[in-house]
C-alpha cells in the first residue's frame with residue numbers, strides 16, 4: 001500500500017466539492033486510504049434533469065461538515081493528527097468550489113495545518129492509484145460529465161495532455177441524449193441499462209468523429225442523433241418534444257450511442273499506443289469509466305496489444321475525496337504546499 005516508497009508518515013484530509021458531490025477522505029502516505037465519505041446530490045438534481053449551480057452550492061454548504069466529520073471518524077485519525085488539508089480548487093462550479101476551499105482554508109488556519117490546492121482533473125488522472133500500482137509511463141483516458149481528455153502520465157504529478165474534447169464531454173453526450181429520449185439523469189448509467197436490453201447492438205451507426213491528433217468532439221454526435229430522431233419522426237424539433245414510439249426504440253438509440261462512444265475511445269487509445277510505444281499500461285477514469293460495456297471493450301482490445309488496463313472501482317471513478325487526498329499525499333511529499341491566498345479557478 002506504500003505507493004510512494006517513503007518513510008515520511010503524513011496523513012492528508014482530501015476535500016472535493018467541485019460540482020454535485022461532497023466528498024472527504026483520509027489518505028496516509030505509508031498505509032494508503034484510511035476512510036471515504038461521500039454525499040451525492042444525484043437525487044436532488046433528478047427532478048430538473050441536470051445540475052442547477054445554485055442548488056448544488058447550497059447543498060455543498062449543508063453537507064460539507066457532516067461529510068468531513070464522517071471521514072475523520074472512520075479513519076480513526078483525529079483531526080489534530082492530520083498533517084495536510086488538500087482541497088479541489090479548480091475547475092468546477094464557482095459556488096460549489098468556494099464552499100470546499102473556504103472550509104479547507106478555515107480548517108488549515110484554525111488548526112495550523114498545511115494546505116494544498118488540487119486540480120480536480122489531476123485527481124481523476126491519479127484515481128487509479130488508490131487501488132492499483134500502475135506503471136509509468138501510462139496512458140490515461142479521463143471521461144466525465146465535464147471533461148474528456150487523453151494524457152501520458154510520466155510520474156506522480158507529471159503528465160502531458162495529448163488531446164481533449166473540443167466541445168462536449170462524453171458524459172455530457174450521454175446526459176443530453178438521455179434527456180432527449182426521456183431517460184433519467186444522470187444519463188450514463190441509464191443509457192448503459194437501456195443498451196443492455198438490446199445486447200449492445202449498433203442499430204443506427206451514428207458517425208464516429210475523425211479529428212486529427214488526439215482531440216475528441218461529441219457535439220456533432222449529439223446533433224447527428226437529434227437529426228436522426230427527427231428524420232425518423234421520433235422528435236419534434238420546434239416543440240422540443242419526443243415522439244419516440246416505445247422502450248425498444250429508446251433502447252436502440254441508447255445502444256447505438258454507447259457502441260459509437262466506445263468505438264471512438266478505442267480508436268483514440270490505439271492511435272496513442274501506436275504513436276507512443278513506450279506506454280506500459282492504460283487507465284480509464286472519471287464517471288464514464290463506471291460503464292461496464294466500455295470497460296470490457298477496452299479490456300478485450302488492449303489484451304491484443306499486451307497493455308494492462310486499470311479502472312478504479314465506481315466509487316473512485318465518480319467525483320470523490322479519496323482521489324483528492326491521494327494527489328495531496330504526493331504533493332505533500334514533494335513539498336508543494338499552498339498558502340492562505342489559495343483561490344478558486346486560479
Ligand code: KG4
Nearest residue numbers: 144145146171186188189287288291318319
Ligand atoms: O466524474 P463525474 O462524477 O463528474 C464530473 O466530474 O463530471 O462524472 C459524471 C458523469 C455523468 O455525465 C454520468 O452520466 C457519467 O459520468 N456516468 C456514466 C456512467 N456512470 C456515470 N457514463 C456512462 N456509463 C455509466 N455507467
Ligand code: ZN
Nearest residue numbers: 124144318319
Ligand atoms: Zn470529476
